[in-house]
Amino acid sequence: MNDFSKALDVTVSGLKAQSQRLRHVSENIANSDTPGYRRKTVSFETEYQPGAGVGRVETGRVRLDPSELERVFDPSNPLADAMGYYQGSNVNLLIEIADAREAQRSYDANLKMFEQTRQMSSSLMSLLQK
Numbered sequence: 001m002n003d004f005s006k007a008l009d010v011t012v013s014g015l016k017a018q019s020q021r022l023r024h025v026s027e028n029i030a031n032s033d034t035p036g037y038r039r040k041t042v043s044f045e046t047e048y049q050p051g052a053g054v055g056r057v058e059t060g061r062v063r064l065d066p067s068e069l070e071r072v073f074d075p076s077n078p079l080a081d082a083m084g085y086y087q088g089s090n091v092n093l094l095i096e097i098a099d100a101r102e103a104q105r106s107y108d109a110n111l112k113m114f115e116q117t118r119q120m121s122s123s124l125m126s127l128l129q130k
Contacts (some may be wrong), residue, residue, distance in 0.1 A: 001044045003118065004117055004121040004124075006047040006054045007011065007113070008114060008117055008118070009054060010050060010054055010057075010110075011110045011114040012112045012114070013047075013056035013058065014106070014107075014110035014113075015055045015107060015110045015111065015114070016057075016059075017044055017057045017058065017059050018103050018104075018106045018107040018110065019107065020042060020059045021042050021059070021099070021103045022100060022103045022104070022107070024040045024041070024042050024062065025070070025096050025099050025100045025103060026100075028040055028091045028096050029091070029093065029096050029097075029100075031089060031091065032089055032091040032093055032096070033089065035072075035077075035079050035086055035087060035088055035089070035090055036069065036087050036088075036089070037089035037090075037091065038064040038065055038066075038089070038090055039064070039065035039067075039089070039090050039092075040062050040063070040064060040065070041062070041064075042059050042060065042061075042062050042063070043060035043061070043063070043066055044057055044058070044059060044060065045057075045058050045059070045060045046058075046071065046104055051063060056119070057067050061104045063088055067090045068090065069089065069090050070086060070087070070088035070089065070090060071086075071087060071088070072085065072087070072088040073085050074086065076124070077080070095102040098126075100119045
C-alpha cells in the first residue's frame, strides 16, 4: 500500500466516523420531543493496522446519555402520572446543534484532505508521464 493509499484510507475512515456521528445527532434532534427518549452519543476509537503502519478512526459503541429525563407537566397527555407529569427526553437542542456543527467541520476537513491527497497523486502521475 503506497503512501497516497494510506492517506486516503485514513481520511475515508474519518469521513465515515463523522457521518455516523451526524446520523446520531440527527436522530437526537428528530426525537427531542419523544417522551422517554434518551440522547445517543458516539465515541471515536483509533484502530491501528500494524502491517500498514497507519491508524484509522472507528466509531465506538453507541451509548445512551444517563442524565435525568425532563419532567413535563401536561395533565392531558395519556402518559401523565397522577400529578400530571410525564418523562420527556434528555435532548438539549443547543448541544446537538453544537455537535452537528463540530461534526460538519471535521467532515469538511477530512474531505479537504481527501481532495488534496487525490490532487497530489494526480500531479505525481502527470510528472511521471513526462
